[in-house]
Amino acid sequence: MxxxxxxxxxxxxxxxxxxxxxxxxxxxxxxxxxxxxxxxxxxxxxxANLVMKIKMEKETDLDSAWSEVKGANVEERGGIFHYSITSATAKTKLVKVVGGVPIPWGEREKVFSIFGSSQIVSDNGAFALGNSDDARIPMYYEGERIVEFFHPKVDYAQLLDERLLLNEIEDSRVVEMALSFDDSYSIEQINEVFEEQVAWYWVDTFSEEQIERDTNFNKDENFPDTTVYGFEAYGFSHNPNAENYSASEFIANLEKVKEDGGDYQEDAERIITTLTNQGEIPLEPQSLRISGVIVTGKPSELVSLLDEPIIRGATLGATTDLY
The missing domain is CATH 1.20.5 (Single alpha-helices involved in coiled-coils or other helix-helix interfaces)
Incomplete structure (x- = not known):
């Protein structure tokens, strides 16, 4: 058609x-x-961004709480946040206060992603410097010595006592020194002796199993003694205006980390279990036992400690100019 x-x-x-x-x-x-x-x-x-911010706020809060528990004489001094389209970075400055002088002690840096992950950004870390036949091969961080502690119930092949080094340091400098005791004492007992110079208390968190393990390890002559470095130690800062405040904060931070979870929960639970003797002892400032302290000041202010009989060992830490 x-x-x-x-x-x-x-x-x-x-x-x-x-x-x-x-x-x-x-x-x-x-x-x-x-x-x-x-x-x-x-x-x-x-x-996703909101979830990231909530996660970041919670983790940085837990990090801050844990830094109040672990790390000898180290304090947080301000933090900043950097945001990008898909991530954020939290940076927290750390310092040691030695004789009233702040010494930079690196920073804690963590990156958070909107995809739900977080990652700690590594730093240079601590390193050892010395010879194999030295009496002590100290660890360094930020160019300064890291203190070491000796637990009163652990046997060591060699106990270090560096108090005599105070006589070799000029009084125009301030120093940090870790003192380890022959026993664990109450906060009040320690303050009677060291209150003028004490900056930080080392809390006895050792279980019987850890004491036995470290003692057996130290019997092996092929390895150096296992001590407690400052970055591994648990404790709290001295507050001259409120003796029990810092101890109470130490306990509160432990309980907070235990309840809120995160990377530190297992350690917090273990410490609380040890401090309370499986729940038989109430967790309060009066029940805490102190195995050592950090003292700071000019050498002339610390030299009086040379004759204290309860000191079992002493190691030099960070030093800096007074002015």
């Missing part, structure tokens, strides 16, 4: 209108789909 004889002749104008309507409908659907997709993506990003 010829085109002239088609029963329904084509209406070119109508076909054009139909095609135009289809194009408009397709464009409209594309625009609507794009808008919906954009809204969904923005919503997902906002939700």
């Amino acid at each position: 010829s085109k002239e004889n088609d029963f329904f002749p084509k209406d070119l104008e109508f076909e054009g209108l139909v095609k135009k309507a289809k194009r408009r409908s397709t464009l409209k659907m594309v625009i609507i789909s794009s808008v919906i997709s954009a809204i969904v993506l923005v919503g997902l990003y906002s939700a």
Whole structure:
């Protein structure tokens, strides 16, 4: 049949209108789909960003609580946050206060992602410097010595006592020294002797199993004694204006970490179990036992400690100019 004889002749104008309507409908659907997709993506990003911020706030809070528990004479001094599209970085400055002088002690840096992960950014870390036949091969961090402690119930092949080094240091400098005791004492007993110079208390968190393990390890002549370095020690700072405040904060931080979880929960639970003797002793400042302290000041202010009979060992830590 010829085109002239088609029963329904084509209406070119109508076909054009139909095609135009289809194009408009397709464009409209594309625009609507794009808008919906954009809204969904923005919503997902906002939700992920909010979750990241909540996670960051919780983890940095737990990190701060744990830093109040672990690390000899180390304090936080301010933190900053850097944000990008998909991540954020939290940086916290750390210092040691030695004789009233702050010494930079590195920083804690952690990166958080909107994808739910967090990662600690490593730093240079501590390192040892010395010879194998030296009486002590000290560990260094930020160019300063790291203190070591000796537990009163652990046997050591050699106990270090560096108190005599105070006589070799000029009085224009201030020093940090870790003193380890022959027994564990109450806070009050320690303050009677060291309150003028004490900066930090080393809390006895050793279980009987750990005491036995370290003693047996130290019997092996092929390895150096296992001591407690400052960054491994648990304790709290001295507050001259409120003797029990820092001890109470130490306990509160332990309980907070135990309840809130995170990377430190298992350690907090173990410490609380030891401090309470499996729950038989109430966890309070009066029940804490102190196995050592950090004292700071000018050498002339610390030299009086040379004759204290309860001192079992002493190691020199960070030093700096007074002015």
